[in-house]
Amino acid sequence: MKPADAPVDIQDEAALQLDGAGNLRHLLTLKGLDKDLLIDILDDAEGYLTEPGSIPARSELLAGRTVANLFFEPSTRTRASFDLAGKRLGADVLNLDVNTSSRKKGETILDTIYTLQAMHVDVMVVRDASAGVPAYIARHVQDHVSILNAGESEVSHPTQGLLDLLTIRQHKRDFGNLTVAIVGDILHSRVAMSAAHGLATLGVGELRLVSPAILAPDPDSVPGAVITDCLQQGLDGADVVMALRIQRERIGNLDGIPNIDEYFAEYGVNHQHLKFAAPDAIVMHPGPMNRGIEIESAVADGPQSVITQQVTNGVAVRMAVLERVGRLMSRP
Numbered sequence: 668m669k670p671a672d673a674p675v676d677i678q679d680e681a682a683l684q685l686d687g688a689g690n691l692r693h694l695l696t697l698k699g700l701d702k703d704l705l706i707d708i709l710d711d712a713e714g715y716l717t718e719p720g721s722i723p724a725r726s727e728l729l730a731g732r733t734v735a736n737l738f739f740e741p742s743t744r745t746r747a748s749f750d751l752a753g754k755r756l757g758a759d760v761l762n763l764d765v766n767t768s769s770r771k772k773g774e775t776i777l778d779t780i781y782t783l784q785a786m787h788v789d790v791m792v793v794r795d796a797s798a799g800v801p802a803y804i805a806r807h808v809q810d811h812v813s814i815l816n817a818g819e820s821e822v823s824h825p826t827q828g829l830l831d832l833l834t835i836r837q838h839k840r841d842f843g844n845l846t847v848a849i850v851g852d853i854l855h856s857r858v859a860m861s862a863a864h865g866l867a868t869l870g871v872g873e874l875r876l877v878s879p880a881i882l883a884p885d886p887d888s889v890p891g892a893v894i895t896d897c898l899q900q901g902l903d904g905a906d907v908v909m910a911l912r913i914q915r916e917r918i919g920n921l922d923g924i925p926n927i928d929e930y931f932a933e934y935g936v937n938h939q940h941l942k943f944a945a946p947d948a949i950v951m952h953p954g955p956m957n958r959g960i961e962i963e964s965a966v967a968d969g970p971q972s973v974i975t976q977q978v979t980n981g982v983a984v985r986m987a988v989l990e991r992v993g994r995l996m997s998r999p
């Protein structure tokens with residue numbers, strides 16, 4: 668649903684997110700960001716990873732700065748990890764409860780943004796069900812304020828894309844020789860779109876998008892990807908298998924969508940289907956998982972799963988992004 672005050676305006680997002688010197692000012696999409704910048708962010712994120720059980724990496728890079736989490740859609744992982752990332756960099760972090768905010772009384776999204784800006788919020792982390800909202804906000808904030816897209820309709824989820832790239836890189840060093848299979852509701856998935864953009868920039872060997880025909884993407888939105896409704900063909904020899912849930916909240920009419928049992932039998936990433944992939948394939952899922960629908964529990968919790976590692980990497984990636992936009996604010 669598009670709020671009346673938020674026109675869809677997704678052109679030139681790539682240009683909008685860089686300053687005149689090519690530095691990242693907002694993070695709205697991975698589309699158009701160059702390879703060196705993506706690799707720099709992944710390298711920075713790796714520097715924030717610590718051994719399990721150790722004290723997480725901390726710094727005071729954002730001391731005195733304020734990060735506001737504005738999630739107009741539900742979230743567990745993204746919101747919690749931006750919260751932790753901001754705090755671990757020394758920022759004040761505000762988690763606005765949108766269900767009790769004045770948007771419920773009819774305040775426009777821009778009035779909410781201007782209100783927070785007037786309270787010296789420096790970074791706004793925005794999740795919204797409508798396409799174009801992060802860019803729309805980015806066009807209206809003052810020069811020192813950064814907007815980070817934390818999930819935009821079915822269009823873009825750039826920090827998820829970055830954490831997925833980081834996780835793949837930790838296991839499979841050479842993107843050029845990789846076959847990545849994304850299985851599930853590709854049509855409604857911002858995760859798939861950001862993964863596709865990032866993987867294309869890093870030169871992935873082959874990207875396969877596997878779904879029932881009714882959930883397949885527009886080929887023009889994923890140039891170069893192989894689109895198939897055959898799971899066996901899609902998984903054949905794949906090095907990376909990413910399962911996605913059916914995004915029922917974004918599907919108005921469920922007619923034609925397979926029922927749970929049919930879907931699991933034909934497209935579920937289970938231990939039988941996983942045998943089509945390479946023996947050392949990793950299994951990913953952005954979460955939240957619907958066990959027994961798009962992924963079998965034995966696979967989600969099995970030896971090939973890197974799903975909890977994705978979550979860990981999510982905090983590190985968000986620290987790297989916050990650090991990067993925070994550096995611009997610290998300049999005289």
Ligand code: CP
Nearest residue numbers: 742743744745953954
């Ligand atoms: N992957 C992801 O965006 O999860 P959340 O919806 O829990 O943030």
